[in-house]
Amino acid sequence: MISAATPNDAIALDKLVNSAYRGESSRQGWTTEADLLDGTRTDASAIAELIKTPGTVLLKYVDGQEILGCVELRNQHGKLYLGMLTVKPNLQGKGIGKELLMAAEQEARKQNCHVIYMTVISVRKELIDWYLRHGYQLTGETKPFAFNDPRFGQPKMKLEFVVLEKKL
Helix, strand or coil: CEEECCHHHHHHHHHHHHHHHCCHHHHHCCCCCCCCEECCCCCHHHHHHHHHCCCEEEEEEEECCEEEEEEEEEEECCEEEEEEEEECHHHCCCCHHHHHHHHHHHHHHHCCCCEEEEEEECCCHHHHHHHHHCCCEEEEEEEECCCCCHHHCEECCCCEEEEEEEEC
16 A cells, blocks of 8 residues: 555665665665665665655555555655665565556646656666666756755765656
8 A cells, every 4th residue: 555654664665765765775676876875875764854854754565564565755846756675675576556556646746747757866776777667867957066064975986877757
């Protein structure tokens, strides 16, 4: 079941996101950033802040009592930003990410947004290819990887983002 996360979900979401993106547990899946960044991807306080931010919804994919996936959606001037798409590492490749993408598109339509866009670290070719297979296109735009907050990790190399978007 997919529904909006609440601040009460922040601790579980923190564990999920960090397990999928960083550290040894992330290597069970194919979305790991462990070779690109040290540290954590986020923390519970940042997730709670995100959930409370006007214009932002964090969808969670729940099976029973366990959160198995999530995605951040933020309305930015009539376009829906998609971020932090996460699936529990040992369940990646089973369709949960695809379901979260479809839910994101439904949310975009609900908010009258006709474009969904995202940034992906440019060296993450496998992930970029996955989004391309799901109808996203590279815009040709790049953005610097410029996080000064250690809560979002420390790059092991020079990184940049590419921008992808999908018109609905």
